[in-house]
Amino acid sequence: xxxxxxxxxxxxxxxxxxxxxxxxxxxxxxxxxxxxxxxxxxxxxxxxxxxxxxxxxxxxxxxxxxxxxxxxxxxxxxxxxxxxxxxxxxxxxxxxxxxxxxxxxxxxxxxxxxxxxxxxxxxxxxxxxxxxxxxxxxxxxxxxxxxxxxxxxxxxxxxxxxxxxxxxxxxxxxxxxxxxxxxxxxxxxxxxxxxxxxxxxxxxxxxxxxxxxxxxxxxxxxxxxxxxxxxxxxxxxxxxxxxxxxxxxxxxxxxxxxxxxxxxxxxxxxxxxxxxxxxxxxxxxxxxxxxxxxxxxxxxxxxxxxxxxxxxxxxxxxxxxxxxxxxxxxxxxxxxxxxxxxxxxxxxxxxxxxxxxxxxxxxxxxxxxxxxxxxxxxxxxxxxxxxxxxxxxxxxxxxxxxxxxxxxxxxxxxxxxxxxxxxxxxxxxxxxxxxxx
Numbered sequence: 001x002x003x004x005x006x007x008x009x010x011x012x013x014x015x016x017x018x019x020x021x022x023x024x025x026x027x028x029x030x031x032x033x034x035x036x037x038x039x040x041x042x043x044x045x046x047x048x049x050x051x052x053x054x055x056x057x058x059x060x061x062x063x064x065x066x067x068x069x070x071x072x073x074x075x076x077x078x079x080x081x082x083x084x085x086x087x088x089x090x091x092x093x094x095x096x097x098x099x100x101x102x103x104x105x106x107x108x109x110x111x112x113x114x115x116x117x118x119x120x121x122x123x124x125x126x127x128x129x130x131x132x133x134x135x136x137x138x139x140x141x142x143x144x145x146x147x148x149x150x151x152x153x154x155x156x157x158x159x160x161x162x163x164x165x166x167x168x169x170x171x172x173x174x175x176x177x178x179x180x181x182x183x184x185x186x187x188x189x190x191x192x193x194x195x196x197x198x199x200x201x202x203x204x205x206x207x208x209x210x211x212x213x214x215x216x217x218x219x220x221x222x223x224x225x226x227x228x229x230x231x232x233x234x235x236x237x238x239x240x241x242x243x244x245x246x247x248x249x250x251x252x253x254x255x256x257x258x259x260x261x262x263x264x265x266x267x268x269x270x271x272x273x274x275x276x277x278x279x280x281x282x283x284x285x286x287x288x289x290x291x292x293x294x295x296x297x298x299x300x301x302x303x304x305x306x307x308x309x310x311x312x313x314x315x316x317x318x319x320x321x322x323x324x325x326x327x328x329x330x331x332x333x334x335x336x337x338x339x340x341x342x343x344x345x346x347x348x349x350x351x352x353x354x355x356x357x358x359x360x361x362x363x364x365x366x367x368x369x370x371x372x373x374x375x376x377x378x379x380x381x382x383x384x385x386x387x388x389x390x391x392x393x394x395x396x397x398x399x400x401x402x403x404x405x406x407x408x409x410x411x412x413x414x415x416x417x418x419x420x421x422x423x424x425x426x427x428x429x430x431x432x433x434x435x436x437x
Contacts, residue, residue, distance in 0.1 A: 077377045079295060083347065084285035084372040086305070086364045089398050091251045091275045095266045096244040099123055104262055106255045112275060114252045115403050119260055119272050123245030126238065133231070133238040134418050140231040141422040147217045149424075154210040158203060165199045172196055222423060232415045239411035250401040253277035280394040281364055282354060283316065285372035286326070286347040294376035295321065297387045301352045304371045305364060312362055315355050318374060320386025322349035350374070351388060 099121030106118050175189035222228060258273040260266070283303055287295065295318065303314040325346040327334055352372060354364075381387065390399055 077375060078373050079287060079291045079376055080371065080373045081285050081287050081291070082369070082371045083287075084283055084303070084370045086281055086366055086368040086370060087284050088281035088366050089251070089277055090366070091249075091253065091277070091398075092271055093118060093247060093249065093273045093275060094268075095119075095121070095247060095270045095272060096268055097121070097126060097241045098265075098267050099125070099245055101260055101262050101264045101266055104258070104260055106258070106273075108255050108258050108273075110255050112249045112252065112255055114249055114397065114401065116249050117246045118249050118255070119247040121245040121247070121266060123242060126242040126245055130235070130238040130242045133235040134414065137228070137231040137235050137415065137418050138422040140225075140227045141222060141419050142424075144217065144222050144225045144227055145422075145424045147213055148222075150213045151210060151217060154206055154213060158206045158210065161199060161203045161206060165196065165203065168192060168196045168199060223419065228419065235415050235418070236408060236411045239414060240407060243407050243410065247272060248403055249275055250403070251275055251277050251398050253279075253398075276366060277398050278363055278365070280356075280391065280398055281359065281366065282319070283352040283370055283372055284322075284349045285352060285370075285374075286349050289325075289346050289348055292321070292348055292350070295350060295374055296376075296378075296383065297321075297381040297385060299374055299376060299378065301372060301374045303352065303354065303373075306369045306371070307364075308362065314358050314362075314364075316352045317387070319351045319353045319388040321383055322351065324348075351386075353387075356391075 101119060102122050103120040104118075105116075105120070106112050112118060172189065172192045175192050216227075217225060220226070253275040254277075256274050256276050260272040266272070283301075285301075297318050297320050299318045301316045301318055303316060304310050305312070305314070325348050327346060350372075352374075
């Protein structure tokens with residue numbers, strides 16, 4: 001005798017399975033009924049003509065035709081492509097001086113603010129070079145001060161020698177008169193004549209020395225003398241290397257592709273990491289050239305990201321068309337004037353600006369694949385009049401990094417202090433001498 005399972009042994013989801021099967025059988029009956037009715041209408045249409053078709057069928061046919069026509073017209077005004085992706089700014093962080101990495105402060109995916117130190121180098125060579133440059137600047141200041149003193153001293157010497165020369169010339173005239181009358185010997189007059197000639201030669205030598213010293217300082221001061229400005233330039237160069245031992249973030253964003261490790265020997269222009277600001281991203285959709293006949297800046301667009309599926313639709317606007325296809329900017333542009341020509345449909349990039357409020361709710365990462373659709377009804381702008389604009393807040397964060405412009409402010413302060421410290425101040429020297437016991 002065969003045993004049958006009891007009802008209390010049925011699986012828990014048996015009732016739901018029964019309901020699903022019942023709904024499926026009901027749907028099959030409706031489809032079968034509609035199919036039989038359509039076959040009957042078709043048979044009547046073939047045998048008795050359009051008048052034999054029921055009014056309901058006529059209305060449904062007309063409505064269906066209108067719906068299909070409207071749908072076709074609506075879809076024909078959209079151009080769609082899945083050859084599109086999210087893009088934005090990628091700021092490279094590179095070393096500007098050489099050294100050994102002693103500290104890495106940020107890791108991938110971390111958020112960093114503009115101006116914060118992300119990598120720190122030892123800076124020992126830079127410190128030594130800066131101290132040497134400061135010493136050379138002090139030496140140049142003292143040398144220029146000495147040149148000014150030499151010029152002043154030579155002028156006083158020349159004035160003194162000229163006064164002595166005038167006295168000797170006066171004595172010589174007296175000696176000549178006295179020698180003629182026999183009061184003074186002729187030899188004394190001759191000796192005085194030789195002294196006058198020697199003094200004149202000495203004055204000419206002093207004037208030549210004055211010209212040489214004055215040429216080094218003429219029309220300048222201690223601050224703008226070429227010797228000082230050259231040494232100051234060396235200080236600025238060394239100071240920049242010293243300051244740049246601390247590598248700072250040029251923009252605010254998220255760290256990516258960190259390649260630097262503590263202990264690495266770094267040289268200038270070495271890529272340490274990249275920073276991606278996600279506050280401003282856009283979509284580049286690559287359409288076939290045959291689809292761009294009606295695409296213009298200002299037309300609305302919708303974007304669906306593969307990452308999130310169709311549950312979220314981003315809205316945007318066409319900002320402009322790129323000035324060339326991808327093949328034009330490739331490493332080896334095609335040369336269609338040689339060999340056999342094979343026509344290839346090119347693709348042109350279209351830049352789509354996304355709604356920033358939607359991006360704040362649902363951020364996007366660079367490189368994500370998207371499906372872009374552009375509504376081509378209307379031509380708001382010419383292709384040569386793009387609407388691309390950088391928002392002011394984005395400009396200050398992503399497109400302008402004033403940190404590098406402020407690095408020399410500290411160098412100018414060091415130069416000023418070095419010049420003042422090595423200058424000769426007569427007032428202070430007199431006060432010091434007066435206070436001595």
